[in-house]
Structures are given as C-alpha cells and as structure tokens.
Amino acid sequence: MTSKVNTIIFDLGGVLIDWNPEYVFLKAFQGDKEKTKWFLNNICTMDWNENQDEGYPISLGTEDLIEKFPQYENYIKMYYGEWENMIGGAIEGTVEILKTLIKTEKYKVVALTNWSSETFPIAQKRFEFLGWFEGIVVSGEEKTRKPNRDIFEITLKRFNIQPENSIFIDDNVRNIETAKSIGIHGIHFKTPELLVSELKKYNIKLP
Structure with missing residues (x-):
C-alpha cells in the first residue's frame, strides 16, 4: 500500500x-x-x-x-x-510508538478523544505524553463526539489536515468507519505490536 x-x-x-x-x-x-x-x-x-x-x-x-x-x-x-x-495506566507500547513518530519530525501528530471536559484535566496531569501532541480535540469541549461526522470535520479543519493524507487510530470500529467515510485512512487498534504492522502498510516504518 x-x-x-x-x-x-x-x-x-x-x-x-x-x-x-x-x-x-x-x-x-x-x-x-x-x-x-x-x-x-x-x-x-x-x-x-x-x-x-x-x-x-x-x-x-x-x-x-x-x-x-x-x-x-x-x-x-x-x-x-x-x-x-x-x-489503569498508560499503554506503554503505544506510547513508545507515539514518541517515535514525533521524534521523526515527519508527521503532524494530533489526538481525537471522546472524553468529558470535566475529567480530562485529571488525565492531563497524570500523563506527560498528552502534552506531546500538536493538539487534542476533546469531545466534551466540542459538544459532540465520535462517531459523529462533525467531530472529525472539526479535527481536519482545526489542524489543516487533508483526509487522504491522514491515518486515524481507534479501538472502536464504528469510529473507524466514520473516518473512512470522510476519506481518512483508518486503523482498528488491537495491540501496539499489530499497530506497528499496520503502520508499515502505509510506509511508516518504526524501529
């Protein structure tokens, strides 16, 4: 691919x-x-x-x-x-993938999450890596959520993303389906190891 x-x-x-x-x-x-x-x-x-x-x-x-x-x-x-x-904590394998992607400086890396705006600050204090992203779209702040199409469109517009040049990684298939309907490539997350394999299909090679 x-x-x-x-x-x-x-x-x-x-x-x-x-x-x-x-x-x-x-x-x-x-x-x-x-x-x-x-x-x-x-x-x-x-x-x-x-x-x-x-x-x-x-x-x-x-x-x-x-x-x-x-x-x-x-x-x-x-x-x-x-x-x-x-x-429960961070999923360390994915955090390492995130760190590697950011270090390459080849990619714009953002996040899109379904999360209450009232509880998200707790996560921000606990997980340093949430500060690594160029930006995070939080559903509770936008008053909409995945799998609604509008939250994907908000993300694309806010960070000047072309859908065909982006990959969305989510553990929920319904969210992946919406992303694909807009033209965003989708990867259904199962494990960090499988994510590495899926990213290779898009010529994104990780050590």
Missing part, C-alpha cells in the same frame, strides 16, 4: 490509556464479574457515559440516573466519584 501520509490522529482511551469502569465496580461488587457486567450494561452504560463525553454536565448526568434508578444511588455516584481509579 502506498500513501503520502503526513498526519497521524490518535484516539486516547483504549489506545494510549487503559481506562475501564470494571476496575472500580469489580471492587464494589466484591469481584463478582457477572454483577459488574450487568450493572455496566444496564445502569451506568456506555451510552450514558458518552452523554457526558458529549458535554452534558456530570452532576446532571448523575442526578438523572439516580432519579431513574434510586436503588443504585451509591453505585451511580461511585462512577464519577471514583473515576480516576478507572484509569
């Missing part, structure tokens, strides 16, 4: 940062995996979380859910009350 790629767009959660609500709720439910899975699939769902990622205030999102499920009030409050404990 030949390409004139000059821009790499990284997702953050699941690609560079290990984030998982199970870290909090497995502990809350005393290691009961089935109960944890049920709670996250039925009460504090990803759809609900993404509403806050799209800019809805955390306090209101929490209140709304408590009103709907009052019997789970303490657990619902735990979601954002213990949010920082959902961060």
